[in-house]
Amino acid sequence: MKKAFKGNRISALGVLLAFFAAAAQSVMANADPPPGPEPIVEYAIDARLLPANRSLEATQVLTWRNPTQIAAKTLRFHLYYNAFRGPESTFMRERGLQRFKSRRQDKARRYGGIDILELSRIGGNELTEKIAFIAPDDQNEKDRTVIEIPLDIPVAPGESIRLRFRFQLKIPEIFARTGCWKNFFFMGQWFPKIGVFQDDGTWHCHQFHANSEFFADFGRYRVAVTLPAEYVVGATGNPVSNINNADGTVTHTFAQDRVHDFAWTAWPEFLQLRRQAVVPGRDRPVEVVLLLDPQHENARERYFQSVIFAMRFMSEKLFPYPYDRITVVDPPLGAAGAMGMEYPTLITGGHISFLPEGIHFTEMVTIHEFGHQYWYGLVASDEFREAWLDEGVNTFFEGEIMEAYFKKAPSLLDWFGIRIRDTESRRGPLKRIPVLEPVNQPSWHFLSGSNYSSHVYNRAAVFIDTLKGYLGKEKLYDFFARYARQYAWKHPSTHDFIAALNEVAGQDLAWAFKQFINGTGRLDLAVHSLSSQRMENDPASYRNEVLLVRREGFFPADVLIRLRNGREVRHLWKDPGRWKRLEFTHESPLHSVVIDPEFRIPLDHDLVNNSMAAQPSRKESQRAALKLGFLFQTLLGMLFM
Amino acid sequence: MKAVHVYLASFRGRTAAVAVYLWASGLLFSLPAYLGFSRLISFTLDGSQLLEMSDQYGSFTVWLELFSHAETGFRVLLFQLGALVLVYAIFSLFLSGGVYGVFVSGDSPRLGRFLTHAWKNLLAFAKLFLTCWLLWIPLMAISVLGFVLLAGFLRESGNETLFRWLLPVWGGVTLIMIGYTMAVYDFARIRRLQEAGSTWKSFRSGMKFVYRHIPRLIVLFFFFLVPFLLTFALSSAFERIAEPLPRIVTFAGLQALIWMRCFFKNALMHAETLLAREYPLHASPELDAERETDTI
Ligand SMILES: [Zn+2]
Numbered sequence A: 001m002k003k004a005f006k007g008n009r010i011s012a013l014g015v016l017l018a019f020f021a022a023a024a025q026s027v028m029a030n031a032d033p034p035p036g037p038e039p040i041v042e043y044a045i046d047a048r049l050l051p052a053n054r055s056l057e058a059t060q061v062l063t064w065r066n067p068t069q070i071a072a073k074t075l076r077f078h079l080y081y082n083a084f085r086g087p088e089s090t091f092m093r094e095r096g097l098q099r100f101k102s103r104r105q106d107k108a109r110r111y112g113g114i115d116i117l118e119l120s121r122i123g124g125n126e127l128t129e130k131i132a133f134i135a136p137d138d139q140n141e142k143d144r145t146v147i148e149i150p151l152d153i154p155v156a157p158g159e160s161i162r163l164r165f166r167f168q169l170k171i172p173e174i175f176a177r178t179g180c181w182k183n184f185f186f187m188g189q190w191f192p193k194i195g196v197f198q199d200d201g202t203w204h205c206h207q208f209h210a211n212s213e214f215f216a217d218f219g220r221y222r223v224a225v226t227l228p229a230e231y232v233v234g235a236t237g238n239p240v241s242n243i244n245n246a247d248g249t250v251t252h253t254f255a256q257d258r259v260h261d262f263a264w265t266a267w268p269e270f271l272q273l274r275r276q277a278v279v280p281g282r283d284r285p286v287e288v289v290l291l292l293d294p295q296h297e298n299a300r301e302r303y304f305q306s307v308i309f310a311m312r313f314m315s316e317k318l319f320p321y322p323y324d325r326i327t328v329v330d331p332p333l334g335a336a337g338a339m340g341m342e343y344p345t346l347i348t349g350g351h352i353s354f355l356p357e358g359i360h361f362t363e364m365v366t367i368h369e370f371g372h373q374y375w376y377g378l379v380a381s382d383e384f385r386e387a388w389l390d391e392g393v394n395t396f397f398e399g400e401i402m403e404a405y406f407k408k409a410p411s412l413l414d415w416f417g418i419r420i421r422d423t424e425s426r427r428g429p430l431k432r433i434p435v436l437e438p439v440n441q442p443s444w445h446f447l448s449g450s451n452y453s454s455h456v457y458n459r460a461a462v463f464i465d466t467l468k469g470y471l472g473k474e475k476l477y478d479f480f481a482r483y484a485r486q487y488a489w490k491h492p493s494t495h496d497f498i499a500a501l502n503e504v505a506g507q508d509l510a511w512a513f514k515q516f517i518n519g520t521g522r523l524d525l526a527v528h529s530l531s532s533q534r535m536e537n538d539p540a541s542y543r544n545e546v547l548l549v550r551r552e553g554f555f556p557a558d559v560l561i562r563l564r565n566g567r568e569v570r571h572l573w574k575d576p577g578r579w580k581r582l583e584f585t586h587e588s589p590l591h592s593v594v595i596d597p598e599f600r601i602p603l604d605h606d607l608v609n610n611s612m613a614a615q616p617s618r619k620e621s622q623r624a625a626l627k628l629g630f631l632f633q634t635l636l637g638m639l640f641m
Numbered sequence B: 001m002k003a004v005h006v007y008l009a010s011f012r013g014r015t016a017a018v019a020v021y022l023w024a025s026g027l028l029f030s031l032p033a034y035l036g037f038s039r040l041i042s043f044t045l046d047g048s049q050l051l052e053m054s055d056q057y058g059s060f061t062v063w064l065e066l067f068s069h070a071e072t073g074f075r076v077l078l079f080q081l082g083a084l085v086l087v088y089a090i091f092s093l094f095l096s097g098g099v100y101g102v103f104v105s106g107d108s109p110r111l112g113r114f115l116t117h118a119w120k121n122l123l124a125f126a127k128l129f130l131t132c133w134l135l136w137i138p139l140m141a142i143s144v145l146g147f148v149l150l151a152g153f154l155r156e157s158g159n160e161t162l163f164r165w166l167l168p169v170w171g172g173v174t175l176i177m178i179g180y181t182m183a184v185y186d187f188a189r190i191r192r193l194q195e196a197g198s199t200w201k202s203f204r205s206g207m208k209f210v211y212r213h214i215p216r217l218i219v220l221f222f223f224f225l226v227p228f229l230l231t232f233a234l235s236s237a238f239e240r241i242a243e244p245l246p247r248i249v250t251f252a253g254l255q256a257l258i259w260m261r262c263f264f265k266n267a268l269m270h271a272e273t274l275l276a277r278e279y280p281l282h283a284s285p286e287l288d289a290e291r292e293t294d295t296i
Helices: A012-027 A080-084 A090-097 A103-108 A294-317 A333-338 A361-378 A388-405 A422-431 A449-471 A473-487 A494-505 A510-516 A619-639 B002-009 B013-045 B051-057 B059-069 B071-105 B111-157 B160-195 B199-212 B214-241 B247-278 B285-292
Strands: A041-050 A055-065 A072-078 A113-121 A146-155 A160-170 A179-181 A184-187 A219-228 A232-235 A238-244 A249-259 A264-267 A271-277 A286-292 A325-329 A341-343 A346-348 A413-415 A418-420 A524-534 A542-552 A557-563 A568-573 A579-586 A590-595 A611-613
Touching (some): A080 A090, A113 A146, A146 A160, A179 A333, A219 A232, A219 A264, A232 A286, A264 A346, A271 A294, A286 A294, A294 A325, A294 A361, A294 A388, A294 B160, A325 A361, A361 A388, A388 A422, A388 A449, A388 A494, A418 B059, A422 B059, A449 A473, A494 A510, A542 A557, A542 A590, A568 A579, A619 B013, A619 B051, A619 B071, A619 B214, B002 B247, B013 B059, B013 B071, B013 B111, B013 B247, B059 B071, B071 B111, B071 B160, B111 B160, B111 B199, B214 B247
Parallel strands (some): A286 A325, A325 A346
Antiparallel strands (some): A041 A055, A055 A160, A072 A146, A113 A160, A179 A184, A184 A264, A219 A249, A238 A249, A271 A286, A341 A346, A542 A579, A557 A568, A590 A611
């Protein structure tokens, strides 16, 4: 809208129109979805699943447009499925190196893989023989997750190339996102997928790593899946047709524009449930499809309500959900490896029917994965190189939505007197990070899987939570709304994120990102000491002194000083020195000092040293000890036989 | 109605008096926990207002901060308390000698008599305790194996529905086995005092007794469990309302609850001795058979 008026001679009518437009915009700030992306890829896949063989045969026609100013002399593709080819793939090696590997998974691991049987340029030459496996990240010769194909005739800027593939999959036992369990199939990262050709003429096409997720260009997908008639199928996008074939199979066709991946699932047992969700800012409702393990019938409402709540929340705060459908898949327990993952317009939840309802696992996973529809799906940051922009931001939103969904109740766990808020659950892993690394670095550079998740999910989310306390909720939400709308379909980087945030904040926040996102800074603010001395010349007043120290890192903080007569004094501690002495004379001596009394800085590593009383009372510590001592006494009582 | 009868008959002043000894010894053994936690927490906090901030931080965060700040201290304390639990397990052998001694002999429940019985029975009870492992080990193995099989079944079949049914069945069977072994241990000790036979003989007659009186024992255990579990509900309710009360009142209230638990446990033990007295070992088989037809 703004652009349309720029450069026009502004007439009185124009001013009036502009006024109304601006007024309308401020009322319905997020009403219109941002315009869609220019498609770069177009996939047409025709796949046949052979459940008995645990294999799949497919043909794929890909149209790729070179969006850069440089001719592409080669093409690079992900063959993600080859991560499961054997123990020597980079994915498997990296998983083996991680500290917390499960032995059961290793035993149950059955290998799989993808083979390209034929590849040709439509209207050009045969390319099958020219396929070369490369390993740009770690030079692992055994890794077959990236291929390069030299072209005789380069793809000129703006021109398109069409390729025809014939490929075949061997489907592994599911343990990491994709594969099968009995006759349940979840198919993600399953087709030859072109990398991202960058403006500098290089390919962004990383290997499949244990800790990294994905990145791709937007485009159109049209996928036909043929399988036995008893299978219930769910997929990215909208159903186009169902055709019954003479051999007793059915061909299900799905299509979707403006997405960057395509996943599907099939299981004869699925209970397929649908609901229409009215979403703010949309004139048509969104169809919510729930594919439920029939053993989880009683989780039906938990799934529907949490996903619809999340969709309304994000639509209201950012911009209306732009697709017509969302499919929620509830994998069976045996296929737990498929649980909790996001794909465009399709997410997998997780439900374990013998867990008590007070453990809000099902809601947490559903809300988290739906949140990805915005950060992974629409804004589509690079999950290989800057995963925090997706997982960190999304984990922050998971907390916001969970708190709103469960209102004042403990949002994550409310069971047998144990009460944990979703936002509280992040400081645990954060405190146990063995080695501090920058949050913003390529996913496969992290020390371990747990270091990856503690940084990219928890540390990043707690950092954003801290920004919320610093800027205020309204300003932060305003930023996210603008950022999401401005960068939808555009793959923003950390640099873009900071620039957009600075603009809304009206200040340069580089100091914060430098420490906690791009650096290895930890934050620990502490009260070092406090004292009150009666004045020699005026016995009716006291000389009060508070010494604050920044043990690690810098972050401005509120300081609350309580005096013994009940008066309170506030101080904003923002100068960057390592210590700060606050001195003042008052008729009352000090009672206590608290740094960050409203707990706006959850990033502070140590909360014990954030406060100090002049004359500590043992009341609360004795009360706590009473609880623990009574627990012990109860235990002893049970032991008496 | 024998079980009901003996249960009601066990509610005596002597039961309450013996419960005081049980409670007091439990408190004595718990003092290191109360004092240890109190010292450790106030040492860790060192004037910090952390606990006063739990509305802002959230209670989970407060405990997390506390434990992670004094991890070593908590580890050491928990290790010491673990050792104390072992000592108490042995000490409870001594206590049970006093409890059953007083109840079986009908002796005065004065502390002196209680301690004499406890000391006199210690060795015999220790032997019985060791012998009972012959029963506990296989039954524990059955329970663990059952769980492993159940977990394996869930993993292979993915049949959560059946698992949800089988899990309580497994729990029930385990509970029955625990009840059975507890009853055998109890009656073996009672028989040991009544008949003064060998350890092995007492163990076997304990098993035999339990086998013959299953319905009565179920009723007895049920009467014990209901009020016993009620005290847990009471204590969690009390802990919730105790927040504004002075600490000493909270502490006293909790101690009263513990004493009630001791009382119910003692009432069960007393009722067991009364039941065993009703059906002495050397009664004629005819008499036994006749009594079998009696209602429970
Ligand atoms: Zn995620």
